[in-house]
Amino acid sequence: MIFSSPLVSICNPSLRALHCIHLPLPPGPPPSGRYARQPQKFPPLTRRGELKMNVNRPQSEEPAPSNGHGSVLTGHALRNAHLRQRALQRAATAPPLAGAIVRLRAATLGLTRLEFSRRCGVSRGTLRDLELGVHVPTRRIMRQLVDFCQAQGVPSDQLEELRRLYTGDGDDLGHLLSRLELQAGSSRELARRVGISPATLWEYKRGNFPLPLALLKQLCQAVGEEEGPAEEIWHRTEQQRLLRRGYPEALAQFWVFCGRAGYAERHLFALGLSTATVRRMRYLELPPWEDVAVVAGQLCRESELETLRQLWLRDEQRQKKNARDGFGLRLKALRKKAGIGRREIADLFGIRGKKPARIIKYIEEDGFYSVQAYPAGLAALLTSDPSEQAELLRLWEARRRQFHSRHRPETRVDLRLRRE
Structure with a gap:
């Protein structure tokens, strides 16, 4: 075996004892040009044996990241610090929920995306999509993130901010039910705890049916939520619903x-x-x-x-x-002029009940009417004047429109009026 050293060592492997014969190199000038040996410059080593990068950093550049104890980060620690810094820079322009997840991972916990995904049980690709705002986390994934952060000792105000961004910024009843579903784990689990179906809970959340306050208190008790703020939200939401009608x-x-x-x-x-x-x-x-x-x-x-x-x-x-529109008074005057009794009109329109004539009385007194009695038909029956019929039908339509806006605001009022 020949080494590039001042001496050449020749070893005979067949001998039991190692005998080395040192011979001098042949005389001549040392190799030059591209075959000449270049001196190798190694970066200085730290006390742990790691390479210390960027030793001669200019003062104008950004200082190297440190671990908080005065020593400069090196190797993988330096790379992870750079990854966290870039993630925080992207979080500034990301959606609110995605930015909150990035800040929670990189700033509060100090973990990279790979470390965070391995510890909390969420895949790295899913976590990347959540941080970029491509997808919104499901309740199961959101519950995993919250549970992991609670186990790591993350402050409760940051977790509450994360829940608020996930369920919505508003203080209406739908956002409150979303927060309760998140605490329960799923809408199915929350509905099971209070003994209702998930479809019924979905209808309450969408606002298709008014949510009883007693049921809302049961939902809060099922997940340990305070009832006082929930009652205030219910009071405000219910009042706004009635005002819209x-x-x-x-x-x-x-x-x-x-x-x-x-x-x-x-x-x-x-x-x-x-x-x-x-x-x-x-x-x-x-x-x-x-x-x-x-x-x-x-x-x-x-x-x-x-x-x-x-x-x-x-x-x-x-x-x-x-001023009142005088709809009922006009009907009463026309009925008396024609000499028709209230019971006769009730029988003509098929009004049933113990006192069918009283429904006609209510219509004549203050303009109230029943679904079974059609004032449009009364207008056509009691008068033959086209202008009088048109005026009565206009007043009837205004009353009926008010009725539908109170009882069925989601239906097509014009279509129902044409059918009636």
């Missing part, structure tokens, strides 16, 4: 108090309200405050009664300023 503010507040106490419209008769009072409120007209003051005192809390009374008196004055 055309309710006066005082009447919307009254029905919200009824729903909070668990009373429906049929329960108000047992509380002391008369049939005429309930009928007026059914058609969004405010009766005198004296008729509902006793029941309102049973429904309201300490400071709510006076506020409701002021709203009621204000809206009552506004309704009095608006």
Whole structure:
């Protein structure tokens, strides 16, 4: 074996003892040109034997990352620090939820994407899509992330911010139910805990049906959520729903108090309200405050009664300023002119019940009508004047449109009016 050294060592492997014969190199000039040996320059080593990079860094450049104890990061630690810095730079322009996940991983936990995916059980590709904002995490993946961060000791305010970004920034009932579903793990699990179907919970979340307050409290108890903030959100959401349907503010507040106490419209008769009072409120007209003051005192809390009374008196004055359309009075005058009794009209239109003529009376007195009695047909029956019929039909359409906006705001009102 020949070595490129001043001496040439020749070893005979057949001998038991190693005998080395050192011979001098042949005389001559050393090799030059591209065959000449170049001196190798190795970077200095740290105390751990790792290569210390960028020793002669200019002062104007960014300083090398450190581990927080004054020593410069090297090797894999330096590469991971650069990866975290680039991830935080991308998080500044990412969607809010994606940026929160990146900051939680890179800044709070100090992990790379590979380390975070291995520890929390989410694949690296899925985590990449979540951080880039390509996909929104499912409830199962979001639950994995939250559980892992809780086990690592992440502050609760950061986890709450992550939940808020996932379920939405709004404080309406749909976002509240989304947060409850996230805490339960899934919508199916949350529905199972309170004994309802997932489809019913989905309908409540979409706002297709009003959510009872008692059921909302059960949902909060199932996941350990506080009931006070949930009740405030329910109160505000229910009031906005009634206002969108055309309710006066005082009447919307009254029905919200009824729903909070668990009373429906049929329960108000047992509380002391008369049939005429309930009928007026059914058609969004405010009766005198004296008729509902006793029941309102049973429904309201300490400071709510006076506020409701002021709203009621204000809206009552506004309704009095608006002149009535005179729809019922016109029908009554035409019926008397034609000499037709109320019972005859009720039998003609097939109105059933204990007192069918009373429905016609309600229509004549204040313009209230039943689904079974069609004022459009009454207008055609009681008069032959085309202009009078057109005016009655216009007033009937305005009343009927108000009825549909209260009961069925999601249906096509114009189509239903044409059918009727």
